[in-house]
Amino acid sequence: MKLSSNRDKKALIIGIDGVPYSLLNTYMENDIMPNLKKILSQGFALHQTNASVPDISSVSWTSFNTGVNPGEHGIYGFTDLKPDSYSLTFPNSKDIKAPTFWEILGKADQKTSTLFQKYHKKISHPYRSVIFNVPHTYPAWPMNGILVSGFVAIDLRKATFPESAYSYLQSINYLIDVEAEKAREDKVAFMKSLFECFEIRKKAISHFFAEESWDLFFACITETDRLHHFFFDASNDKENPYHESFLRFYVELDKFIKYLYEQFIERYSEKGFFMILSDHGFAPVKKEVYINRFLEEKGLLVLKNEGHFYERVDHKTKAFNLDPCRIYIHGKDSYPRGTVEKEEKASLLKEIKKILRTLKGENGDEVIDKIFEKEEIYHGPHTPMAPDLVCLPKDGYDLKGSLEKKEIFGYNIFKGMHTWHDAVCILSENIRFSKKPSVEILTDFILQYYSQ
Amino acid sequence: MDHLTRLENKSIYIIRESYYQFKDIAMLWSIGKDSTTLLWLCRKAFFGHIPFPIIHIDTSYKFPEMYQFRNERVKEWDLNLLIARNEEKLKEGMGPNQGSKLDCCNELKTNALRLILKKYHLKAILLGIRRDEHGIRAKERYFSPRDTQFKWDYENQPAELWDQYQSMVEEEEHFRIHPLLHFTELDVWSYVQRERLPIVSLYSSKNGKRFRSIGCVPCCSPIDSNAQTIDEIVEEIRSSKTSERSGRAQDKENIYTMQKLRALGYM
Numbered sequence: 001m002k003l004s005s006n007r008d009k010k011a012l013i014i015g016i017d018g019v020p021y022s023l024l025n026t027y028m029e030n031d032i033m034p035n036l037k038k039i040l041s042q043g044f045a046l047h048q049t050n051a052s053v054p055d056i057s058s059v060s061w062t063s064f065n066t067g068v069n070p071g072e073h074g075i076y077g078f079t080d081l082k083p084d085s086y087s088l089t090f091p092n093s094k095d096i097k098a099p100t101f102w103e104i105l106g107k108a109d110q111k112t113s114t115l116f117q118k119y120h121k122k123i124s125h126p127y128r129s130v131i132f133n134v135p136h137t138y139p140a141w142p143m144n145g146i147l148v149s150g151f152v153a154i155d156l157r158k159a160t161f162p163e164s165a166y167s168y169l170q171s172i173n174y175l176i177d178v179e180a181e182k183a184r185e186d187k188v189a190f191m192k193s194l195f196e197c198f199e200i201r202k203k204a205i206s207h208f209f210a211e212e213s214w215d216l217f218f219a220c221i222t223e224t225d226r227l228h229h230f231f232f233d234a235s236n237d238k239e240n241p242y243h244e245s246f247l248r249f250y251v252e253l254d255k256f257i258k259y260l261y262e263q264f265i266e267r268y269s270e271k272g273f274f275m276i277l278s279d280h281g282f283a284p285v286k287k288e289v290y291i292n293r294f295l296e297e298k299g300l301l302v303l304k305n306e307g308h309f310y311e312r313v314d315h316k317t318k319a320f321n322l323d324p325c326r327i328y329i330h331g332k333d334s335y336p337r338g339t340v341e342k343e344e345k346a347s348l349l350k351e352i353k354k355i356l357r358t359l360k361g362e363n364g365d366e367v368i369d370k371i372f373e374k375e376e377i378y379h380g381p382h383t384p385m386a387p388d389l390v391c392l393p394k395d396g397y398d399l400k401g402s403l404e405k406k407e408i409f410g411y412n413i414f415k416g417m418h419t420w421h422d423a424v425c426i427l428s429e430n431i432r433f434s435k436k437p438s439v440e441i442l443t444d445f446i447l448q449y450y451s452q
Numbered sequence: 453m454d455h456l457t458r459l460e461n462k463s464i465y466i467i468r469e470s471y472y473q474f475k476d477i478a479m480l481w482s483i484g485k486d487s488t489t490l491l492w493l494c495r496k497a498f499f500g501h502i503p504f505p506i507i508h509i510d511t512s513y514k515f516p517e518m519y520q521f522r523n524e525r526v527k528e529w530d531l532n533l534l535i536a537r538n539e540e541k542l543k544e545g546m547g548p549n550q551g552s553k554l555d556c557c558n559e560l561k562t563n564a565l566r567l568i569l570k571k572y573h574l575k576a577i578l579l580g581i582r583r584d585e586h587g588i589r590a591k592e593r594y595f596s597p598r599d600t601q602f603k604w605d606y607e608n609q610p611a612e613l614w615d616q617y618q619s620m621v622e623e624e625e626h627f628r629i630h631p632l633l634h635f636t637e638l639d640v641w642s643y644v645q646r647e648r649l650p651i652v653s654l655y656s657s658k659n660g661k662r663f664r665s666i667g668c669v670p671c672c673s674p675i676d677s678n679a680q681t682i683d684e685i686v687e688e689i690r691s692s693k694t695s696e697r698s699g700r701a702q703d704k705e706n707i708y709t710m711q712k713l714r715a716l717g718y719m
Binding site for chain 1: 705706708709710711712713715716717718719
């Protein structure tokens with residue numbers, strides 16, 4: 001019996017965490033990624049995209065997964081403060097306020113969003129998805145299909161739905177993530193473990209791809225982001241001792257993309273929906289910039305000596321920063337020791353913006369590229385919890401939220417930093433953009449495909 | 453052979469094998485139900501007298517019931533007890549309310565252990581870790597080498613083959629051996645029940661609450677339960693669905709999350 005045409009719809013989405021548009025371009029030109037180049041010649045186009053603001057994996061992937069901006073999905077970073085307090089909390093999948101595209105496809109209706117409103121009636125029947133290693137999907141939750149959470153997943157059992165997926169992953173000694181702590185001690189061993197982690201990831205992805213039934217398959221490769229954090233300086237520098245390993249990783253990635261793509265085409269011919277995307281780009285780090293130290297020096301932040309993290313925020317504080325550059329006004333109505341009155345807020349924001357513009361590097365070059373007030377970039381029911389200001393730096397200046405630093409500028413072991421403006425996506429060449437796309441608008445194309 | 457006897461045999465085999473491979477071995481005893489079960493298995497393996505020392509990592513924040521239980525067993529079972537304390541950090545006032553909980557665990561547990569292993573030139577330790585305990589531990593094998601930084605060096609992990617342990621140790625490394633890995637929480641309680649093992653009273657319900665997992669006072673919270681006897685606990689575990697460490701789980705997860713984020717330069 002022939003199934004209806006809708007039931008034949010299949011999609012393959014490959015996430016490549018932290019891979020920049022510019023790097024893919026270079027590697028295709030230099031023949032490091034010949035297979036990707038070949039795929040592009042078969043009816044696909046490469047686009048430079050913007051990440052979410054801030055350009056942090058948890059925010060950017062959640063923006064893609066839900067197809068809405070943080071004002072609607074409620075995720076602004078890896079860390080947040082609990083309401084009306086200074087205690088640090090780690091938002092996880094339970095804090096995502098909007099439905100993901102696989103929930104919309106699976107016809108789940110516990111949550112709503114603008115994207116949900118647009119599509120839920122157009123999806124004719126529930127589609128089954130496999131969602132693999134996508135950041136900020138931990139803990140895994142029940143869905144129509146299989147979910148294996150990505151970063152920051154801690155407990156493998158809680159990172160898998162259903163239980164049978166856990167048994168399989170346990171049987172192959174699956175690794176949720178490479179131990180990035182290791183990079184500090186032994187970079188050679190760390191590089192080796194990146195390849196090993198990629199191997200086990202490929203094994204698990206190939207298993208679910210071949211053995212499970214699905215309508216949509218979405219898998220993320222996250223080793224790329226780790227590789228970039230610690231070795232991005234090796235990406236184009238032939239003298240760098242890690243250059244060859246860096247290229248070898250991309251050669252392997254290219255092969256794996258080819259493998260998945262060919263399997264996909266073989267089974268579903270040209271009718272399927274194919275997409276590759278990253279959540280942000282990368283650039284080499286010149287210096288880390290400790291925004292809280294800068295605020296301290298300008299008298300806007302006063303820290304007490306006792307307490308953990310933000311519990312140190314004193315009543316004299318006007319503003320403080322959370323990673324990477326999310327500035328919150330210490331409002332009287334929002335924090336136990338807050339003193340800034342509502343009426344003062346607008347002028348204080350103006351002042352902080354002005355001060356941030358004075359932040360200059362060694363050569364007098366600008367550190368801050370863009371400053372947004374929350375209402376400019378966020379919209380939706382969860383905008384009130386957004387940071388009051390979000391800054392994006394010039395490439396090379398990695399903005400940080402540390403409260404411990406005694407200098408504004410510093411160095412760490414990291415060789416790469418996230419960039420907002422240089423993420424990438426590969427889509428059918430029939431899809432055209434009138435302006436540079438941002439990560440959360442890409443989701444619409446998936447749902448469009450399934451509702452046609 | 454019944455299920456529990458099979459588990460017991462497997463553990464005893466690993467314990468004996470480990471002792472013959474490494475003479476410089478010790479067992480880590482947290483006073484909790486798992487390592488007390490392991491202690492019991494060690495006694496059985498050597499017919500009542502354990503030929504190696506037993507280490508208790510004393511953070512000084514343990515429950516009074518635990519210290520009492522420890523001292524009673526040491527006397528009754530004639531144990532060679534070594535107490536691991538990071539005196540220097542304790543003197544400096546290290547505790548859960550000073551610095552982060554991560555630092556506290558690191559200094560008073562990990563470093564305290566490191567110090568005592570060094571002092572007694574120990575090459576291997578036996579631990580009561582179970583595979584079903586916490587997802588992060590699901591990847592542990594019976595033998596898992598740690599390097600001098602106490603990092604789990606999974607690259608040098610020997611293949612886990614039942615009759616063929618790789619037991620040559622590189623200089624300065626110590627081996628962690630997990631003879632209880634194949635036990636589940638329910639297996640442990642069923643074994644405690646069968647063997648009539650003494651267990652710290654904190655596991656029994658008082659005023660509708662009991663501990664399902666014990667450690668340091670500030671970092672443990674009891675669960676709602678009316679199970680007072682071992683039989684009642686076994687029955688409760690059999691029908692329960694929440695994870696054992698639910699009292700401690702969130703704290704632990706936050707610590708791991710923080711570690712993961714810090715390693716990538718966040719926070």
